[in-house]
Amino acid sequence: MRQRKTDYGTIILHWTFVAAFVVALVTGLRIATETPDRTWINWFDAVLPRDSIWIAHMQAAIVLVAVAIGYIVYMLRSGLGRRVQLDRVRLRGLFRRGQGRLSAVIALMYWIFFITMSGLLVSGGLLYFGFYSGYDVAMLHWVGTWVILAFVVLHVLTQYKSGGVAQLLRIFRPAPLPAPPPKLDAVELLGLLVEKSARRAEHEAEAPPEVSHPLQPRVDTRRDRAPDAGPAPRPKGGPARSRNPTLQANAFVVAAAAAITGASLLVATDRLAVDSVQIRRISPADAPVLDGDTSDRAWRNVKPFSLLTGEGGNFDGKGETRIEIRAVHDGTYAYFLFTWEDSTRSLKHLPLIKQTDGWHLLHSGFQVGDEHQYNEDKFSVLLTTSDVTLAGGRTFHPGPQPVAGAPATMSGRGLHYTASGYADVWQWKATSSAAGWMDDAHFGPPLNPTPMQAANVVPYKGGFAPDPGTANYRDNFTVEPDLTGGPRRSRLVAPLRLPKVVAATSDALGDIDLDPDHGESDGARWFMTEQDSVPYSTELDGRIPIGTVIPGVILSGEFSGDRADVRCAARWASGLWALEVKRRLDTTSEFDVPIRSGVHMRVAAFDHSQIRHTRHVRPIRIEVE
Numbered sequence: 055m056r057q058r059k060t061d062y063g064t065i066i067l068h069w070t071f072v073a074a075f076v077v078a079l080v081t082g083l084r085i086a087t088e089t090p091d092r093t094w095i096n097w098f099d100a101v102l103p104r105d106s107i108w109i110a111h112m113q114a115a116i117v118l119v120a121v122a123i124g125y126i127v128y129m130l131r132s133g134l135g136r137r138v139q140l141d142r143v144r145l146r147g148l149f150r151r152g153q154g155r156l157s158a159v160i161a162l163m164y165w166i167f168f169i170t171m172s173g174l175l176v177s178g179g180l181l182y183f184g185f186y187s188g189y190d191v192a193m194l195h196w197v198g199t200w201v202i203l204a205f206v207v208l209h210v211l212t213q214y215k216s217g218g219v220a221q222l223l224r225i226f227r228p229a230p231l232p233a234p235p236p237k238l239d240a241v242e243l244l245g246l247l248v249e250k251s252a253r254r255a256e257h258e259a260e261a262p263p264e265v266s267h268p269l270q271p272r273v274d275t276r277r278d279r280a281p282d283a284g285p286a287p288r289p290k291g292g293p294a295r296s297r298n299p300t301l302q303a304n305a306f307v308v309a310a311a312a313a314i315t316g317a318s319l320l321v322a323t324d325r326l327a328v329d330s331v332q333i334r335r336i337s338p339a340d341a342p343v344l345d346g347d348t349s350d351r352a353w354r355n356v357k358p359f360s361l362l363t364g365e366g367g368n369f370d371g372k373g374e375t376r377i378e379i380r381a382v383h384d385g386t387y388a389y390f391l392f393t394w395e396d397s398t399r400s401l402k403h404l405p406l407i408k409q410t411d412g413w414h415l416l417h418s419g420f421q422v423g424d425e426h427q428y429n430e431d432k433f434s435v436l437l438t439t440s441d442v443t444l445a446g447g448r449t450f451h452p453g454p455q456p457v458a459g460a461p462a463t464m465s466g467r468g469l470h471y472t473a474s475g476y477a478d479v480w481q482w483k484a485t486s487s488a489a490g491w492m493d494d495a496h497f498g499p500p501l502n503p504t505p506m507q508a509a510n511v512v513p514y515k516g517g518f519a520p521d522p523g524t525a526n527y528r529d530n531f532t533v534e535p536d537l538t539g540g541p542r543r544s545r546l547v548a549p550l551r552l553p554k555v556v557a558a559t560s561d562a563l564g565d566i567d568l569d570p571d572h573g574e575s576d577g578a579r580w581f582m583t584e585q586d587s588v589p590y591s592t593e594l595d596g597r598i599p600i601g602t603v604i605p606g607v608i609l610s611g612e613f614s615g616d617r618a619d620v621r622c623a624a625r626w627a628s629g630l631w632a633l634e635v636k637r638r639l640d641t642t643s644e645f646d647v648p649i650r651s652g653v654h655m656r657v658a659a660f661d662h663s664q665i666r667h668t669r670h671v672r673p674i675r676i677e678v679e
Contacts, residue, residue: 058220059229063132063306067125068225074117075202081111082199084452090367090426090666093466096454104453108671115178116317122175124313131305132231138164153216160212167205174198182671183327187362189372231305330675331359331655333381333388341384342391344490344634346625353391356380359674363659367426367666368571370397375659375668383639383678388649390635392657396431398573399626400662401580403430403485404606406530406549407568408598415531415546415606416568423513424465425664427570428606430484430580432660433633434667436497437478437647437676440654449477449497451516457500461507461514465665470497471517478647479518480620482633485580485605486527491613492620492635495520496645511535511544521645523615530582530606551587551608552594558586559604566603570662581607616643631659639678651678 084102087095095102103110129135140161147158177195181187213221334356342350357380364374380391404420405428406413418427440448451457452468463469477497487493498517507514512533531548553559560566564578574580582605588594612618619641624633640648647653655674658667 057227058217058224059227060224061132061134061231062228063128063231063309064134065225065228066306067121067128067309070117071121071125074114074121077110078114078118079199079203081107081114085111086196087452088467089365090373096466099454102453104451104456107452112182115175115182116320118171119175119320120313120317122171123316124309127312128305128309131308138168140165156212156216160216163205163208163212167202167209170198170201170205174202181364183324184329184361184670184672187364187670188374189364192364328675329359329361329672330677331379331381332357333383333649333676333678335679336382336384338384338386340382341387342382342389342634344621344623344636346623346632346634348391348393348632352382352389353380356382356391358393361657361670361674363657363668363670366659366661366668367663368661369395369659369668373666373668375661377657377659377668379657379674381676383649386638387636388639390435390633392433392435392631392633392635394433394631394659395629396626396631396659396661397629398431398571398662399484399631400429400431400570401485401574401578402428402568402570402662403483403580404428404529404531405568405580406604406606408600408602408604410600413548413595415548418570419465420664421533421544421546422464423665424467426666427662429660429662429664430486430607431631431662432484432667433482433631434658434660435480435635436656436658437649438654438656439647439652440472440475440477448472457514457516460500460516461503461510464510464513467665469500469514469516469518471500472497474499476645476647478645480635480637482622482624482635483527484624484626485607486525486609487622487624488579488581489526489609489612490621490623491526491618492622493520493525493613494523494617494619494646498645506533506535509535521616521619521643523613523617524611525617526609526611526613527581528608528610530604530608548606549590549604551582551584552590552598553582553587553604555586556598556602560602563603563605568603580605581609584608584610616641616645619643619646649676649678651676 080102083095083098084104084107086092087102129138138161144158144161147154148162149155173194177191177198179185180191181195210222217224336352340352342352358378359380360376360378362374362376364372366373366375369375375395377392377394382389402416404425405416407416408414416428417425419425420428436449438449449472450468450470454466455462456469457471475498479495479497480492481495482492496519498519500517501515501519503514504512506512530550531546532550533544534547536545559582562579564575567574587608619637621636622633624631626632637649639650640646653676655676656670657674658669660667
């Protein structure tokens with residue numbers, strides 16, 4: 055039996071697509087492990103990549119775009135469009151039996167694949183360039199991936215059904231692409247018919263009648279034109295049409311050129327379309343007051359930079375919020391105004407409630423480092439001088455155990471750290487930052503785990519650590535090893551301090567609603583100070599009624615050292631947080647990044663969540679006036 059073969063252009067495009075899609079798939083799955091409720095993907099940790107996943111994912115996407123362009127051009131130039139043609143005749147085959155139905159199903163599957171792949175590429179582009187990187191587009195990208203995987207399985211099965219193993223092996227047996235027949239020219243065809251009729255009439259007039267056998271063709275139908283007859287005269291009325299199939303026979307060359315051009319334009323667009331924040335210069339007299347009020351003249355004269363961030367936790371179940379950034383400087387200090395959408399003002403950071411059997415910490419995931427209910431709203435800013443181009447570039451490493459020899463992450467998610475140097479991290483917390491400091495921290499090389507981290511009592515944090523100095527907030531409980539064993543091997547000791555006057559503390563909490571999805575009333579504060587609290591004692595505890603709720607945060611003193619470099623004030627109103635921030639352009643600290651042109655910035659918002667923050671793919675470049 056003759057071996058079935060496939061043209062070399064189809065084979066090259068097919069296997070290029072397969073290789074690029076596999077890279078995009080495994081890197082995409084690794085990226086998806088950081089999306090809330092998808093840590094189950096870590097079951098495949100052994101086969102998923104760990105390093106440069108965003109770069110590899112985007113490179114694979116560029117190849118997929120190139121293959122898509124090349125395939126369209128190749129189909130048009132080679133005349134192979136009939137392979138996937140979904141006309142009326144083929145659609146009617148769906149209602150028949152046998153090979154006709156199978157052919158129709160295969161063609162229909164191809165078109166489902168084309169539409170889904172287009173959706174993947176378009177949604178990926180929207181997510182990457184930030185035109186719309188919200189929940190709906192991310193879900194389209196996620197669902198499209200599984201549709202493509204289902205197509206791969208069905209594609210192999212239907213090809214096997216249509217021709218067995220020989221049909222499957224065709225994709226490994228290249229053959230030249232035959233030149234397509236020339237297009238039909240009606241004028242030329244009429245001329246040839248007239249010429250043939252004239253010769254036949256002339257021949258019949260000169261030759262004697264011939265009796266032909268019904269199974270034997272006539273002589274004049276078998277023989278060629280006489281050698282001396284010369285070329286057939288062409289009909290008048292226009293130039294002769296070329297029948298040279300060179301361009302069609304080299305359809306793959308044309309397709310490759312189109313693919314390379316399309317990919318080059320995409321890369322060039324990425325290089326030229328830089329997201330940047332302009333930090334305008336103002337006079338010191340016009341510096342904004344840090345009070346969370348956005349009406350300062352400095353902010354009114356600045357056009358905001360806006361971006362949609364997604365893939366976070368909560369935020370009304372979609373995990374997305376739009377962030378606007380304004381920035382000015384007076385030559386000494388830089389001032390930022392960050393505003394973002396959040397329907398609730400969440401201040402309940404790990405509160406405690408007294409029940410009949412004692413005090414209980416309200417939490418859901420805190421002991422594994424992934425509290426996503428009873429946590430305060432937060433906002434973070436990252437500054438880095440590293441040449442980063444994609445999300446988490448050089449600062450984030452996915453997987454349940456990114457650092458070899460270090461403890462695995464208790465949450466199953468990745469860690470922040472750098473190979474060398476430091477990335478500057480500011481973190482504002484709705485309750486803990488009430489005194490006016492934005493906690494100054496950094497990402498650095500992986501730290502050695504503490505004994506508590508090595509024993510999985512508290513989560514290992516990789517290279518994330520506060521700058522040298524002290525903070526003025528702390529938890530109203532502590533975590534200790536559980537010497538009795540158990541899967542978590544830790545226990546919570548709480549509370550450390552009790553209110554001096556229970557009624558006064560309850561009044562400060564405002565309208566107490568322990569539903570984590572409900573925000574706090576205007577004017578409420580969910581922290582205690584050392585002045586209005588005392589160390590825990592069983593005597594005082596005995597006088598506190600059952601059902602009492604007290605804060606999980608204690609404020610005392612001020613920030614100091616490098617950790618006190620960033621001042622702030624925030625205000626929430628009508629579903630919008632406004633955060634004003636002030637920091638020196640250059641603090642001279644080795645843990646801080648100077649604010650100057652060329653520095654890259656990232657921002658992230660947390661909706662009552664410990665680590666499930668929103669994100670954006672492309673970095674923001676700072677331009678200082």
